[in-house]
Amino acid sequence: MADDKKTQLGTAPGRTVRPTGGAPVAVLNQGISGDKVLSDRMGVNALARFDRDVLSQPKADTAVLMMGINDIGWPGCGLAPNDREPTADEIIAGYRQLIARAHAHNFRILGATLTPFGDAFKGTPFEGYYTDDKEKIRVAVNEFIRMISPVPLLMISSVRNKDGCISSLR
Secondary structure (H helix, E strand, C coil): CCCCCCCCCCCCCCEEECCCCCCCEEECCCCCCCCCCCCCCCCCCHHHHHHHHHHCCCCCCEEEECCCHHHHHCECCCCECCCCCCCHHHHHHHHHHHHHHHHHCCCEEEEECCCCCCCCCCCCCCCCCCCHHHHHHHHHHHHHHHHCCCCCEEEECCCCCCCCCCCEEC
């Protein structure tokens, strides 16, 4: 998708785009840099704000979910040195809650795989954001995103990485 200039939506809040051959589509970006699925830190976690920020938006019917990197990366580094590292199963349970809530409101929910974050913050006070163990959690969450049946459409990261993810839609 990222390689197809005709379908790039961008992230400008309230921006209206016209995909090739389709009707205009409004895009509302409710993403918050530094946000997490399971717990608060730089903002309110996704589980707590999903109804307000997504499900209650007038005329909205589709949500794109690409969260979890901060849940994985922050514990044990300078951003959250005392936080416990969540398991992949805990993050997946959070995803399942969001999926169920979306479906209960007749929303389509699209899952986007978590991008690689190796060497993120290396050589900074936040070193430790990436570890081999954290990479295993990311890979497990991505496996869930690729396989889960309640997610009707899957957007794969456009970055070629260790998982072999390339730009595509399924």
